Amino acid sequence: MGFGNGTDIHAILQPYDEKHRPPTEGTPEVGQVIQTVVPDIGQTWRVFDAQRSDQTSHASASGTIRNVEPDKDYRHKPNRLPLFKERLGDCQELLALTSKVRPCVVLAIADGIADKRLPEAQRNRARSAFMRPAALVAPMYSVSTPNEPRSVTATIAARAECLVYPQLVFLPRSGGIVRNDSVLRLDRAFWTTLPKPTELCALSLSQLRQAIMHGQLLTLQGRGVDQAYIDMVELLRGELAPEHAENLA
Incomplete structure (x- = not known):
């Protein structure tokens, strides 16, 4: 245990599957670690005001970045280029x-809808939206160290390691894939079609850790969990x- 009272809890609750190697091409598996672009959705939104600079194909634009104006933005703009x-x-x-390539864990997979199963009259319009599979992924954030400050403090990491917060999963470093002790943010999970530069890593969570994480997800949904998880x-x-236990109820 990195932050506990000395018990090596990771030797008992093995975080990663040491025998199974998930695929590094195609569709990832639930529980697999991947590297993909993570938008920083916790920051204030900015609008990119675009002006068309290619008068022929309309494929390129320049513009300015500004704060959102609620009384003007996301409303009908008939004169927009x-x-x-x-x-x-x-x-x-x-x-x-802002965004960054981060390691993530795949929580769920939604298969795309086959072309022939789309209504023929709407197939051309719906194809790009429904054909590709999507993955629900939760991003990891490195734990801070004295020499390399990060966005996660040692106390938060310690509490995550001991399941104080159901929305956080502590994952220790593992070779060159999870390079630092990290906290997985279930509350920052998002759906993605895994476009490049996404990479599928030959590493996945153990079945036991996935089961514990399932209990955390049920808790976040306000649903009952079994006594073993409690x-x-x-x-x-x-x-x-x-x-690290100060001020905890």
């Missing part, structure tokens, strides 16, 4: 978000080092 490449509609805006939470919280 078309940006065919982005399919910018009258009630749509382009958001400018006992696990109580056991791990008892392993939390005193300096």
